[in-house]
Amino acid sequence: MVIRYDAPLNLLVxxxxxxxxxxxxxxxxxxMRGMTWTHVEQPATTALMSPEGASDFDALLFYDVPGLQFKTPKPPLLIEPSETFKTGFRGLLDAGKPMIFLHHAVAGWPLWDEYAEAIGTRFFYQPGTYKGRDYPDSGYLFPVEFTMTPEGDHPVTKGLEGGFTLTDELYLMDMLEDDIVPLLRADYAFEQDNFYSAANALNARMWTRDGWSHGPGTNLIAWAKKAGNAPTVTILCGNDASTYGDANFRSLLRNAIDWVTSDAAADWARAA
Incomplete structure (x- = not known):
């Protein structure tokens, strides 16, 4: 793999x-042409989570699940981020660092509400709380075929105006913040009877929903959000190789990268 020092855009993954x-x-x-990327794994990622540490990167893409240690068939060990990480992450948002949250990244840092607030939602692997309100564990379903249709006109969905179909994983979950810009919705019934309990799965009972109660969830698959002064995009699909190789998904992801790093996105995020 060539190190492209002269690439106009550098993405941290x-x-x-x-x-x-x-x-x-x-x-x-x-x-993806016209850009380069650098891979880092948790927990090493935390060392770069500050305006200074991430200064060489134009945008940050999270495809990780920090703050949990799975101990199936026992509940996961939940870990709160360090104060250094919290301060650094807040500093990134204040500085307007563009971010993309992909698929299972919405489950990260379950003990820190500010992380979910930056994204707009959280996948609960077990029943939990957000800003003092109790939530049930979320639901999952894969593989499932569904069609996504853009809502409104936005640079992230450019070229995808007719919608497209994927076979991927879907989540049954709630939007936790309402100040988001909807980008794509799925034509699927986000109801309890169509999903399985995440908490049951962690207790070695995959594909079950007994003892689980969850109301209807959001059908949003992608959205944009201002987090501090930072433009962010969340995309909930992205489970496996069939999706990674899909031309429409690749266009969606590249559109998101190009938009969050644009002057227009920066101006939008900083606007009062």
């Missing part, structure tokens, strides 16, 4: 905490 097809995933970024 953070992983670890959830299994994935590494050659297919990284191959997706290798195929």
């Amino acid at each position: 953070s992983t670890k905490g959830h299994p994935f097809d590494t050659p297919a995933f990284f191959g997706m970024f290798d195929d």
Whole structure:
């Protein structure tokens, strides 16, 4: 692999905490022209989470699940980020550092509400709380075929106006913040009877929903959000190689990278 020091855009890609097809995933970024990327794993990522540490990167892409240590069939060990990380992450948002949260990254740092607030949602592996309100564990379903249709006109969905179909993983979960810009919605019934309990799965009972109660969830698959002064995009699909190789998904992800690093996105995020 060539180190492209002269690339006009440098993306930091953070992983670890959830299994994935590494050659297919990284191959997706290798195929993106006009940019370079650098991979770092948790917990080493935390050392770069400050305006100074991330100064060489134009945007940060999170495909990780920090703050959890899975101990199936027992509940996961939940770990709160250090004060150094919290201060650094807040500093990145204040500085307007563009961020993208991909698929299982929405489950990261479950003990720190500010992280979920930056994203707009959280996947709960077990029942938990957010800003003092109790939530049930979230739901999952894969593989499932669904069609995504853009909502409104936005640079992130450019070229995808007719929608597209994927076979990927879906989550049953709630939006926790309402100040988001919807980008894509899925034509699927986000109801309890169509999903399985994440907490049951961690108790070695995959594909079950007994004892679980969850209301209807959001059908949003992608959205944009201002987090501090930073433009962010969250994309919930991205489970496996079939998605990484899909031309429409690649266009969506590249659009998101190009938009969050644009002057227009920076101006939008900093606007009062």
